[in-house]
Amino acid sequence: MNKPTPLSGFPEFLPSQRTVEREVIATLSRTFELHGFGNIETRAVEPLDQLLRKGDTSKEVYVLRRLQEDDSAKTESSRSGGMGLHFDLTVPFARYVLENAGKLEFPFRRYQIQKVWRGERPQEGRFREFAQADIDIVGRDTLPFHHDIEVARVMLEALGKLSFLPGFTLQVNNRKLIQGFYAGLGAPDVEETMRLIDKLDKMPAEQVGKLLVAEAGLTEEQAAKCLELATITATDDSFVGRVRALGVESELLDEGLDELATLITATAPLNTANVRIVADLSIARGLDYYTGTVFETRLDGYESLGSICSGGRYDSLASDGKTAYPGVGISLGISRVLVPLVQKGVLDGDRKVPSAVLVAVSDEESRGQADEAAQRLRAHNVACEVSPNAAKFGKQIRFAERRGIPYVLFATEGGYEIKDIRSGEQVPVDPATWTPAEEDMTPRVISTSSITGNDNEEKK
Amino acid sequence: MNKPTPLSGFPEFLPSQRTVEREVIATLSRTFELHGFGNIETRAVEPLDQLLRKGDTSKEVYVLRRLQEDDSAKTESSRSGGMGLHFDLTVPFARYVLENAGKLEFPFRRYQIQKVWRGERPQEGRFREFAQADIDIVGRDTLPFHHDIEVARVMLEALGKLSFLPGFTLQVNNRKLIQGFYAGLGAPDVEETMRLIDKLDKMPAEQVGKLLVAEAGLTEEQAAKCLELATITATDDSFVGRVRALGVESELLDEGLDELATLITATAPLNTANVRIVADLSIARGLDYYTGTVFETRLDGYESLGSICSGGRYDSLASDGKTAYPGVGISLGISRVLVPLVQKGVLDGDRKVPSAVLVAVSDEESRGQADEAAQRLRAHNVACEVSPNAAKFGKQIRFAERRGIPYVLFATEGGYEIKDIRSGEQVPVDPATWTPAEEDMTPRVISTSSITGNDNEEKK
Numbered sequence: 053m054n055k056p057t058p059l060s061g062f063p064e065f066l067p068s069q070r071t072v073e074r075e076v077i078a079t080l081s082r083t084f085e086l087h088g089f090g091n092i093e094t095r096a097v098e099p100l101d102q103l104l105r106k107g108d109t110s111k112e113v114y115v116l117r118r119l120q121e122d123d124s125a126k127t128e129s130s131r132s133g134g135m136g137l138h139f140d141l142t143v144p145f146a147r148y149v150l151e152n153a154g155k156l157e158f159p160f161r162r163y164q165i166q167k168v169w170r171g172e173r174p175q176e177g178r179f180r181e182f183a184q185a186d187i188d189i190v191g192r193d194t195l196p197f198h199h200d201i202e203v204a205r206v207m208l209e210a211l212g213k214l215s216f217l218p219g220f221t222l223q224v225n226n227r228k229l230i231q232g233f234y235a236g237l238g239a240p241d242v243e244e245t246m247r248l249i250d251k252l253d254k255m256p257a258e259q260v261g262k263l264l265v266a267e268a269g270l271t272e273e274q275a276a277k278c279l280e281l282a283t284i285t286a287t288d289d290s291f292v293g294r295v296r297a298l299g300v301e302s303e304l305l306d307e308g309l310d311e312l313a314t315l316i317t318a319t320a321p322l323n324t325a326n327v328r329i330v331a332d333l334s335i336a337r338g339l340d341y342y343t344g345t346v347f348e349t350r351l352d353g354y355e356s357l358g359s360i361c362s363g364g365r366y367d368s369l370a371s372d373g374k375t376a377y378p379g380v381g382i383s384l385g386i387s388r389v390l391v392p393l394v395q396k397g398v399l400d401g402d403r404k405v406p407s408a409v410l411v412a413v414s415d416e417e418s419r420g421q422a423d424e425a426a427q428r429l430r431a432h433n434v435a436c437e438v439s440p441n442a443a444k445f446g447k448q449i450r451f452a453e454r455r456g457i458p459y460v461l462f463a464t465e466g467g468y469e470i471k472d473i474r475s476g477e478q479v480p481v482d483p484a485t486w487t488p489a490e491e492d493m494t495p496r497v498i499s500t501s502s503i504t505g506n507d508n509e510e511k512k
Numbered sequence: 513m514n515k516p517t518p519l520s521g522f523p524e525f526l527p528s529q530r531t532v533e534r535e536v537i538a539t540l541s542r543t544f545e546l547h548g549f550g551n552i553e554t555r556a557v558e559p560l561d562q563l564l565r566k567g568d569t570s571k572e573v574y575v576l577r578r579l580q581e582d583d584s585a586k587t588e589s590s591r592s593g594g595m596g597l598h599f600d601l602t603v604p605f606a607r608y609v610l611e612n613a614g615k616l617e618f619p620f621r622r623y624q625i626q627k628v629w630r631g632e633r634p635q636e637g638r639f640r641e642f643a644q645a646d647i648d649i650v651g652r653d654t655l656p657f658h659h660d661i662e663v664a665r666v667m668l669e670a671l672g673k674l675s676f677l678p679g680f681t682l683q684v685n686n687r688k689l690i691q692g693f694y695a696g697l698g699a700p701d702v703e704e705t706m707r708l709i710d711k712l713d714k715m716p717a718e719q720v721g722k723l724l725v726a727e728a729g730l731t732e733e734q735a736a737k738c739l740e741l742a743t744i745t746a747t748d749d750s751f752v753g754r755v756r757a758l759g760v761e762s763e764l765l766d767e768g769l770d771e772l773a774t775l776i777t778a779t780a781p782l783n784t785a786n787v788r789i790v791a792d793l794s795i796a797r798g799l800d801y802y803t804g805t806v807f808e809t810r811l812d813g814y815e816s817l818g819s820i821c822s823g824g825r826y827d828s829l830a831s832d833g834k835t836a837y838p839g840v841g842i843s844l845g846i847s848r849v850l851v852p853l854v855q856k857g858v859l860d861g862d863r864k865v866p867s868a869v870l871v872a873v874s875d876e877e878s879r880g881q882a883d884e885a886a887q888r889l890r891a892h893n894v895a896c897e898v899s900p901n902a903a904k905f906g907k908q909i910r911f912a913e914r915r916g917i918p919y920v921l922f923a924t925e926g927g928y929e930i931k932d933i934r935s936g937e938q939v940p941v942d943p944a945t946w947t948p949a950e951e952d953m954t955p956r957v958i959s960t961s962s963i964t965g966n967d968n969e970e971k972k
Contacts, residue, residue, distance in 0.1 A: 054832060054833070055610055055611065055613075055832050056562075056607050056610055056611045057611070058611065059555065059557070059559075059595075062555040062557065063555075064552075064553070064554055064555055064608065065552065065553070066552075066612060066615055066616075067550040067551070067552055067616075067622065070550070070551055070552055070553065074551060085866035085895050085954075086866075086890040086893065086894075086895045086896075087890070087895070087896075087897065088865050088866060088867040088895060088896060088897030089866065090527040090530070090864065090865050090866055091527070091530055091534060092524075092525065092526075092527055092530050093524070093525070093530065094524055095519065095522040095523075095524055095641050096556070096627065096629070096641060097519070097522065097641070099519075100579075102516075104579075112578075112579075113578070113579045114576045114577070114578060114579075115576070115577045115578070115579050116574045116575070116576065116597070117574070117575045117577060118572075118573070118574060118575070118631035119560075119564075119572075119573045119574075119575050119596070119631070120631075135519075136579065137576070147516050148524065150515055150516055151515065151516045151517070151518065152526060153515075155526055156526075156527070156864075157864055157865075157914055157915050159900050161865070161897070162527065167556060169556070171578035171579070171580075181555050181556060181557070191900075196900060196901070198879060198900075199900070318880075372514060372515050373514070404550065404616075404617055405548050405550050405617075405621070406545035406546075406548060406549070406550055407548040419658060420778075430546040430547070433546065434546075435545050435546045435547070435548060436546075436547075436548065437547065437548030437621070440619050440651075440656060440658075440659070441656070454617050455617050494545075
C-alpha cells in the first residue's frame with residue numbers, strides 16, 4: 053500500500069490531539085450526569101423515510117447498500133425503503149423515544165455524544181463525519197417551561213468548565229416573541245418574515261429590509277420595525293422595555309417576552325469571563341421545528357464558524373398520533389469547535405502516551421523485574437510502560453522524552469530510583485507507593501496563548 | 513409516525529442497560545491506559561479497495577452513496593473507487609499507521625473502542641452494528657516477542673476486572689508451532705491442513721480427519737498426528753513434552769514451542785477463578801494473516817457465541833513497500849458479549865438515571881431554592897435532579913422510586929432533610945457537604961445469579 057492520504061471532510065486526531073477531544077467529552081459527560089442526564093447511544097443508521105422528513109437536509113444523507121446486494125432484487129433494505137446514516141442526533145432520538153416510550157420515565161433527560169454524517173462539501177468547520185454532544189429533556193404530553201432554563205444552565209455550566217477553549221456567547225431568543233411581534237405588526241407572512249430575518253448574519257440589514265418588503269409583503273415601516281427588533285440584545289431583562297417601546301402588541305409576543313425574560317434572569321448569574329448568555333432578538337434558527345426558546349452560540353474569535361451550539365424548544369419532538377412528546381434541547385458541535393483549533397496547533401495534549409513513567413530495562417534478563425515494578429505502579433493507578441529494549445540508559449531517557457513521558461524508573465542495587473527527566477532530579481522510591489505530581493498523572497490539554505490573547509503559554 | 517420497531521442486527525440499550533456498556537468501556541480504557549495504550553478513533557469509512565483486500569469479508573461491506581449522487585456521473589467517491597463502512601478496527605488502524613507513520617512513536621501502543629458494521633445476516637451474537645475494543649502494539653521493522661506476552665497480560669487483566677461478567681478462557685496457540693509441525697510431518701499443503709484443523713470447533717474430529725486425507729493429501733497416520741496435536745491443552749509449559757512425544761521435528765516447530773511456552777509461563781500467574789489462559793493447540797484462526805501467537809476466547813456458559821476476543825501476531829500489519837510494520841493485537845467483541853447478557857436480563861444497571869438524589873419541590877415559588885440546593889450537591893459531585901413539579905411529597909417519592917433514585921432531599925423550616933427511600937430513614941443534612949454511600953454515588957451494574965450459578969442476587 054502506498055502512503056494513504058487523509059479523506060477530505062473526515063478529520064482524525066493524532067494520539068496527543070485525541071487527549072483534547074477526550075477531555076472535552078469527559079467534562080461534558082460529567083456535567084450532564086451531575087444534572088441527571090443519562091447517556092444513551094443510538095444506532096448509526098435510520099430508515100431513509102425518517103431521515104428525509106426534514107426536507108432541506110435530504111441531499112446530505114449517506115445511503116447504505118450492501119456490496120453484494122443485487123440492485124434488481126427486492127432486498128431487505130430496499131423493501132423497507134432503504135437505510136441511511138444519521139445526519140444529526142435529534143431524528144434518532146425522536147425515534148428512540150417513540151420506540152421505547154413504555155420503558156422510559158418522563159420527563160426523560162438524556163445526553164448523547166456520537167458521530168454523525170453529512171455528504172456536504174467540506175469547508176472550514178464543516179465535515180462529512182463529525183461528533184456532536186446533545187442534551188434534551190422530553191416530556192409526555194407536557195413539559196414545563198422551567199426545563200428550557202435547565203438545558204441553558206446545564207450547557208452554560210458545561211461550556212464554562214472547558215476553560216482551555218476560547219470564550220462562548222450563548223445567544224437566546226424566543227420564537228413566540230418574534231412571531232408574536234410580526235403578527236402584531238400585521239405581517240402578512242410571519243414564517244417568511246422570520247426566514248428573511250434569519251439571513252441577518254450573512255446579509256446587510258439594508259438588503260434584508262428590501263427583501264422583507266419584496267418577498268414578505270411588509271410595508272417599509274413594518275420592515276424597519278422588524279430590523280429594529282433584531283438589533284436588540286441584552287444580558288438582563290432590559291430588552292422587554294425596548295421591545296415594548298416599538299409599540300407592537302400581541303398575546304403571543306407577551307408570552308415570548310415573559311419566557312425570555314424569565315430565562316435570561318435565571319441564567320444571567322452563571323455568566324463568567326469565559327461564558328456569557330445574552331438575549332439576542334436576531335436569532336431565529338431558520339425554518340426549524342422550534343416553537344419557543346431558541347439557542348445559538350458563537351465561539352469568541354471564531355465567529356466565522358457560525359453557531360457551534362444550537363437548539364431550542366419544540367412542542368412535538370415526536371408523536372405517535374395519540375401522544376405528543378414536547379422537548380427542549382441543545383447540541384454542541386464538538387468537531388466543529390475542536391478540529392480547527394487542533395489543526396491550527398492551538399490545542400494539543402502534552403504527551404503522546406498515557407504513561408507517566410517509563411520503567412527502564414537494564415538487560416533482557418531483568419525484564420521480568422521491570423514488569424513487576426510496573427505492575428506495582430499500576431496497582432495505585434500510575435500509568436506506565438516498560439522500555440521495549442535494554443538500550444543504554446541515555447537512549448531510554450530520550451525514548452521517554454520523545455513520548456512526553458515525564459519520569460523514568462531505574463532498578464538500582466538497593467531498590468529503585470526515579471528520575472524526573474525535565475529537571476534531571478533523581479531520588480530513591482518504592483514503586484508500590486510513589487505517585488507523581490497530580491498534574492503528571494494523566495495527559496493534559498495545553499493551549500497556546502493565541503486563543504486567549506494573554507501571555508500564558510500553557511493553561512489547563 | 514407510528515411506533516417504530518427495532519432494526520434487526522442493530523441492537524440498542526435502554527438508559528439503565530447502557531450503564532453496563534459504559535462500565536465495561538471505562539474499565540477497559542482505564543486498564544489499557546495504565547499499560548501505556550493511548551486511545552485513538554478512526555473515521556467510520558475507508559476506501560472500498562482497502563476494505564476489499566481481505567477477500568472473504570467483502571460481501572459484508574456496507575457501501576456509501578450520497579443520496580443526490582448521480583449514478584451516471586463520475587462523482588468524487590466513484591472516481592476514487594467508492595467508500596464503505598469499516599468492518600473491523602484493524603484495516604483502519606493499519607491505514608492510520610501508514611498515514612501517520614512519521615508522527616507516531618514506535619513501538620506504538622493504541623486502543624480503539626468503536627462501532628463497526630457488517631452486512632451479514634443477524635443471528636445470536638452476530639450483529640450488523642457492534643462495538644469492539646482493540647489493543648495493538650506495532651513496531652517499525654521489528655517488534656520483540658515480549659510484546660506478545662504484553663497484549664495477553666493486558667487483556668487478561670482487563671477481562672479480570674469485569675467481575676460482573678461470566679468467566680473467560682483465553683486460548684492461545686502459535687502458528688509457527690502448528691505450521692512447523694505439519695511441515696515436519698511432511699504435509700504437502702500446510703495452509704490447507706491448518707484451514708481444516710480450524711474446523712474442529714464445528715465438526716467432529718473423525719470427519720476433519722477424513723478431510724485431511726481427502727483434501728490436504730495427508731496419510732491417515734499423518735492426519736491422526738495432526739488431530740492428536742489439536743487435542744493438547746495445558747495451563748503451563750507441560751504441552752512441550754506432549755508435542756515432542758509425537759516425534760515430529762522442525763526448526764519452525766521449535767521456535768513456536770519456545771514462544772508458546774514462554775508466553776504461557778509468563779501469563780499463567782494471572783489466572784484467577786474468573787479468567788484463565790490456556791495453551792490450546794487446536795486454535796488456528798482460519799486463514800487470517802497471523803504469523804505467530806494466536807488468541808481466541810470463550811465466555812463460560814456462552815460457548816455458542818464462539819470466540820469473543822481474538823487476535824495474534826502479524827509480521828506485517830502494514831507496509832508502504834519500504835518499511836514493514838509488524839504488530840500484535842487482540843480484539844474484544846463488546847457487543848457480542850454484552851448484548852445477549854443484557855437482552856436476557858442477566859445484566860442491567862441499578863437505576864434509570866445518573867441521579868443519586870431527587871430534590872423535592874414544595875411549590876413552584878420555591879423552585880429556585882431547590883435548584884440552589886441541587887447545585888450545592890453537584891458542587892461536590894453528587895448527581896441530582898430537581899422534581900419537575902410540586903406534587904404531593906408521596907408522589908415525588910414514587911417518582912424517585914420509579915427512576916431508582918435512592919434519596920430525596922426536602923427543604924424544612926430550619927434547613928434540609930434527606931430521606932433514604934429504601935429504608936425510610938430521614939435525617940437533617942447540609943446539601944453542601946452531605947454525600948451518599950459510595951455505592952450510591954453512581955449507577956452500578958447488577959447481575960443476576962443465573963450467570964454465576966451461585967446464590968448472590970447482586971454483585972458489583
